[in-house]
Amino acid sequence: MNLDEYRGVWIFIEQTDGEIAGVSLELLGAGRKLADKLEVPLAGVLLGEGIKALANQVIAHGADEVYVIDHPVLKHYRTESYMKGVIQLAEKYKPEIFLYGATPNGKDLASAVATDLSTGLTADTTMLDVDLNNRLLEASRPAFGGNIMATILCKKHRPQMATVRPKVMKALEADAARTGKIIEETIDLKEEDMRTKVLKIVNEVTKKASLADAHVIVCGGKGMGDEQNFQLLYEFAETIGASVGGTRDVVEAGWLPHELQIGQTGETVTPKIYFAVALSGAIQHVVGMKNSELIIAINKDPxxxxxxxxxxxxVGDALEIIPKLTEQLKQLKNEKGGEVSYA
Known part of the structure; x- marks a missing residue:
């Protein structure tokens, strides 16, 4: 493999029903920094049916180019059809870096493409950089249970690929004045040749608010002592209109369900305010909340x-501090007639 033939940073633009996934916009922001360092174009890869108009949105969020394959067979995501489209583009244009969102579809597609192209793939990356001397993507992620950060390199194969968790990177503000190149490609796909069929799309509706969308989060750790003490955090959260989350230890202890776990193996969150209560701050937890706008930590250990x-x-005992904060904030809320915003 002649590595010098490969140039450019690509982002797989995941879309559903004409709406681009947030993680794809976040990756355009991260990809822009990598492309500028390497002095190469940043490109988006957009597959689907009737999606050409989305290319301008991709350009507005930082791309110089957008590769578009518009085909009826690509209306719904399927591994086989999308893999064929992505591989066709990659073999023709030879990108040196290719990033995907670590969503169910993104992880599925990236692993299939990496296998077919015989290249490496770093999963659930939380930090990205490049070594300019060797043009190597430095994809870092927690390893060994989150005790260390491992930086993974793909020295001998291209493209260098990674999946990146949602909410870890930051999207650029859309610039409608940006201009770029839209490259339309065709592909030979027939529905009768597809080994899987989309029979029905079921959109589940839940009344539970997602932690990923919460503006204020109160996250508790094992330092709360037991499940009964953890109820103090629910009262505090209710007072300030926050959502409650927990660390892996808390979930494993059975104090919270898994969907409320924050960290490497749980949700990645970016609230306006994040209360980290009685938790140590292990790497596997921090990667899931470090991009919060304001972080307030309470811990006995300085x-x-x-x-x-x-x-x-x-610095102090959360079991003493949280009830006092709750009481004072309730008093403030009463004085203001219940109209107090903490976000």
Whole structure:
């Protein structure tokens, strides 16, 4: 393989029913930085049916080029059809870096493409950079249970590929004045040749608010002591209109369901305010909340790693501090007639 033939940073643009996934816009922001360092174009890869108009949105969020394959067989995501489209583009244009969102579809597609192209793939990346001397993608992710950060390189194969978790990177503000190149490609796909069929799309509706969408989060750790003490956080959260989450230890102890776990093996969140209560701040937790706008940590240990990422820190016993905060905020809420915004 002649590595010098490969140039450019590509982002797989995931879309459903004409709406681009947030993680794809976030990756355009990260890809823009990588492309500028390498002095190469940033391109989006857009597959689907009737999706050409989305190319302008991709350009507005940082892309220089957009490769578009518009075909009826690509209306709904299927591994086989999308893999064929992506591989056709990659073999023709030879990108050196190709990034995907770590969504169910993104992870499925990336692994299939990596296998067919005989290249490497770093999963669930949380940090991206490039070594300019060797033009190597430095894809970093927590390893060994989150105890260390591993930086993974793909030295001998191209494209260098990685999936990146939603909410880890930041999207650029859309610039409608940006201009770019739209490259339309055709592909030979026949529905009768597809080994899987989409029979029905079921959109489930839930009344539960997603932690990923919460503006204020109160996250508790094992330092709360037991499930009964954890109820103090629910009362505090209710007072300030926040959602409650927990660390892996809390979930494994059975105090919270898995969908409320924050961290490497749970949700990645970016609220306006994040209360980190009685949790140490292990790497596997921090990667899931470090991009919060304001982080307030409460911990008895003044040397707890969580204070390294906190905006404000309170050293003390959460079992004493949380009830006092709840009481004072309730009083403030009553004085203001119940109209108090904490976000």
């Amino acid at each position: 040397n707890a790693p969580i204070f390294d990422v906190a905006t404000y820190g309170i």
